[in-house]
Amino acid sequence: MSAKTRPATSATPATTRANAPAPFDLPEFLAASTAAVNAALDHFLPRATTKPATIHKAMRYSLFAGGKRLRPALCFAAAAACGGTAAAALPLACAVECIHTYSLIHDDLPAMDNDDYRRGKLTNHKVFGEGIAILAGDALLTQAFEIAAQAEGWPRYSHRDLILEIAEASGSLQLIAGQVADLEGEGKKTSAAQLKYIHERKTSALLCCSARLGGMSANCTPAQLQALTDFGYHVGLAFQVIDDILDVTQTSEQLGKTAGKDLTAQKATYPRIIGLDKSRKIAKQLTAKAFAALQPFHGRAAALEALAHYLLERNK
Amino acid sequence: MSAKTRPATSATPATTRANAPAPFDLPEFLAASTAAVNAALDHFLPRATTKPATIHKAMRYSLFAGGKRLRPALCFAAAAACGGTAAAALPLACAVECIHTYSLIHDDLPAMDNDDYRRGKLTNHKVFGEGIAILAGDALLTQAFEIAAQAEGWPRYSHRDLILEIAEASGSLQLIAGQVADLEGEGKKTSAAQLKYIHERKTSALLCCSARLGGMSANCTPAQLQALTDFGYHVGLAFQVIDDILDVTQTSEQLGKTAGKDLTAQKATYPRIIGLDKSRKIAKQLTAKAFAALQPFHGRAAALEALAHYLLERNK
Numbered sequence: 001m002s003a004k005t006r007p008a009t010s011a012t013p014a015t016t017r018a019n020a021p022a023p024f025d026l027p028e029f030l031a032a033s034t035a036a037v038n039a040a041l042d043h044f045l046p047r048a049t050t051k052p053a054t055i056h057k058a059m060r061y062s063l064f065a066g067g068k069r070l071r072p073a074l075c076f077a078a079a080a081a082c083g084g085t086a087a088a089a090l091p092l093a094c095a096v097e098c099i100h101t102y103s104l105i106h107d108d109l110p111a112m113d114n115d116d117y118r119r120g121k122l123t124n125h126k127v128f129g130e131g132i133a134i135l136a137g138d139a140l141l142t143q144a145f146e147i148a149a150q151a152e153g154w155p156r157y158s159h160r161d162l163i164l165e166i167a168e169a170s171g172s173l174q175l176i177a178g179q180v181a182d183l184e185g186e187g188k189k190t191s192a193a194q195l196k197y198i199h200e201r202k203t204s205a206l207l208c209c210s211a212r213l214g215g216m217s218a219n220c221t222p223a224q225l226q227a228l229t230d231f232g233y234h235v236g237l238a239f240q241v242i243d244d245i246l247d248v249t250q251t252s253e254q255l256g257k258t259a260g261k262d263l264t265a266q267k268a269t270y271p272r273i274i275g276l277d278k279s280r281k282i283a284k285q286l287t288a289k290a291f292a293a294l295q296p297f298h299g300r301a302a303a304l305e306a307l308a309h310y311l312l313e314r315n316k
Numbered sequence: 317m318s319a320k321t322r323p324a325t326s327a328t329p330a331t332t333r334a335n336a337p338a339p340f341d342l343p344e345f346l347a348a349s350t351a352a353v354n355a356a357l358d359h360f361l362p363r364a365t366t367k368p369a370t371i372h373k374a375m376r377y378s379l380f381a382g383g384k385r386l387r388p389a390l391c392f393a394a395a396a397a398c399g400g401t402a403a404a405a406l407p408l409a410c411a412v413e414c415i416h417t418y419s420l421i422h423d424d425l426p427a428m429d430n431d432d433y434r435r436g437k438l439t440n441h442k443v444f445g446e447g448i449a450i451l452a453g454d455a456l457l458t459q460a461f462e463i464a465a466q467a468e469g470w471p472r473y474s475h476r477d478l479i480l481e482i483a484e485a486s487g488s489l490q491l492i493a494g495q496v497a498d499l500e501g502e503g504k505k506t507s508a509a510q511l512k513y514i515h516e517r518k519t520s521a522l523l524c525c526s527a528r529l530g531g532m533s534a535n536c537t538p539a540q541l542q543a544l545t546d547f548g549y550h551v552g553l554a555f556q557v558i559d560d561i562l563d564v565t566q567t568s569e570q571l572g573k574t575a576g577k578d579l580t581a582q583k584a585t586y587p588r589i590i591g592l593d594k595s596r597k598i599a600k601q602l603t604a605k606a607f608a609a610l611q612p613f614h615g616r617a618a619a620l621e622a623l624a625h626y627l628l629e630r631n632k
Contacts, residue, residue: 046488052496055488106454111446130427131499134450138422138457139488145461146483149476159475160465167462172362172371172455180368183447 026306030073033093036086037072038064040094044147058128058136059143063101066119070311071096074207074235075214077303078228081294084218091151092162092213098144099170100206105137107179141170154219162216169209178202182267190268196237198268203243204236211235211304223296230293231304238286239311244269245279246314287312342622346389349409352402353388354380356410360463374444374452375459379417382435386627387412390523390551391530393619394544397610400534407467408478408529414460415486416522421453423495457486470535478532485525494518498583506584512553514584519559520552527551527620539612546609547620554602555627560585561595562630603628 041063048057072093079089108115108123109130115123125133148166153159169175178201185194211232215225248271270279290308294301357379362372388409395405424431424439425446431439441449464482469475485491494517501510527548531541564587586595606624610617 050489052493052500054500055492055496059488102454106450109447109450111450131425132496134422134425134427135492135496135499138418138453139492141454141457142483142487142492145479146487149479149483153476159479160469163461163465163475163479167458167465171458171462172375173366176371176451176455176458177368180371180448180451183451184368184370 024302024306026303026310029077029303029306030069033073033076033086034069036076036090037069037093037097040090041097044091044094044150045143054128054132055135055139058124058132059139061127062105062118062124062136063098063140065121067097067101069097070239070307071100071206071210073307074210074232074304075217077301077307078211078214078232079218080214080303081228081297081301082215082218082220082224083300084214084220088152088154089214089217091147092217093210095144095148095151095166096206096210096213098140098147099166099175102137102140102144103170103175103179103206105133105140109133112179112183144170151217154216156219156221157216162213165209165213165216169205174201174205178205185268190273192273195268195270195273199237199240200233203240204233207236207239208232227293227296231290231308234286234290234293235308235311238283238290238308241270241279241283241286242311242314244271245276245283247271248276283312340618340622342619342626345393345619345622346385349389349392349402350385352392352406353385353409353413356406357413360407360410360466361459370444370448371451371455374440374448375455377443378421378434378440378452379414379456381437383413383417385413386555386623387416387522387526389623390526390548390620391533393617393623394527394530394548395534396530396619397544397613397617398531398534398536398540399616400530400536404468404470405530405533407463408533409526411460411464411467411482412522412526412529414456414463415482415491418453418456418460419486419491419495419522421449421456425449428495428499460486467533470532472535472537473532478529481525481529481532485521490517490521494521501584506589508589511584511586511589515553515556516549519556520549523552523555524548543609543612547606547624550602550606550609551624551627554599554606554624557586557595557599557602558627558630560587561592561599563587564592599628 045060045063046056048060050056075089075093075096076086079086104118105124107113108118109125116126117123123133124136128136144166145163148162149159151159151162153162171177172180178198181194181198182202185198190198208229209232211228212225215228220228247269270282274282287308291305294304297304361376361379364373364376366372391405391409391412392402395402420434421440423429424434425441432442433439439449440452444452460482461479464478465475467475467478469478487493488496494514497510497514498518501514506514524545525548527544528541531544536544563585586598590598603624607621610620613620
């Protein structure tokens, strides 16, 4: 299947939201956002029967394993805050989800975190074997750039800008740097500063990139892009702190993955280094900073605000 | 280090060659091509000391392990045939070399071909461990797109075209498809048709892409792009058939990697399926077809011709 044409979509989660008075209907926004990104990913990816079928089955297995589609939602919400449309943000939302899924497949490998379950399902390598899992990750990473290249260019942001944005957030100084530091920190004493370094790169970088890409798809102003950067950075850190908290407070069933895994692996987490209460406090502080970053939108960032609230209060 | 600026280079292997009468000085061309691409890669990649140092050391270890730089040479030679310059082709030549190196690191992993040596040196995972080797491959794949985005756009070819070109040649329908089929074929009876399928994707696709990118960097005509496609396809197949032949006829010392490895692994190769003599004949036929493809260049493709000759006659 050629991925050269962009899919039409009837779901437009990011449009017309900005001027709605209140309250913001987040569940509806998330449902529309997820439906749009799922339909587009299904369109962009080769069929599961396309030769060689194994790799396409493996790619689709993890891509459609029930992920929260948080990064696409952030991308759509940022586009809405800047007066853009979901249609323009859609290829970029799909691209960041492909990057996220590839990183999970590789992180779960025996040579990395060695996880058997993810989102309540067997991890990719447990189903398809390590070789195919490595290749499925590689293919999703490659596909991300192919999909991103389908996006329109806008006056302020060219294809070069979009590709650089994704490549830098996913590269050896950001996403991959976080995983390296995480891997090297296992079983060692980790400082709070070092943990922040990991979270900034492993989680915050791609969330920040998702928000920025949404803004770019709306041809946002430099001031708006800076606001989205600050917002994405702080929401990203908050998100990971909460992930750490949930790992020690929730059961595996609630999480859909092996709970307490980080503790067992002697992995650096916020609760382990600074305790549970202080971790919760930090998550709230980070979320407050994320809200403050939204000021330049003068109340037009309802979707972004609702998302930040949701991420702080989630229990899985 | 920011990779956002393009390096200046004094080496210009692809310029002024086209009108030289004869004979073409291939060793000089290859030396200049290699020097230019090595200097640019060194510029584009983060320093080996940049945090986290492990990943940058691992990326550089394989990238500067003495590769033949065949794909960059093909890119420069194609640019020259279309009247272009090495400077314009340089970021694209670097990008394809990053893709090639990433694919070797991942192919060598225990879950894939399980190779201990490559180019006479220990493979990446033997030096850095499997986790870092997987991430170093991921990082080089990501870096390839970051570098490609630094290229200039030309009237006929936009950044979108360049990114799609690389993503499609490296994706699940081409480069990765070849590795999947190769992996799944091990220990099974493979037909000549199936073997051709593997070679077309695992080797030919990226060589073809290298030649096409060179042409695109020279703002080539559609007819020239088609000629480069035909040339790259046939040279790529010939290259892989010869690789198979060398694997059974040369010692490990001559090859710099474990000779006879394909036979031991019961891997599908041309000599195994159709015999050595017929394999040699096919390599010559493919090379002849590659030469025929160069006709539209009316004798201006000296570098491409010399490269094709060299690939057929090589003994390592």
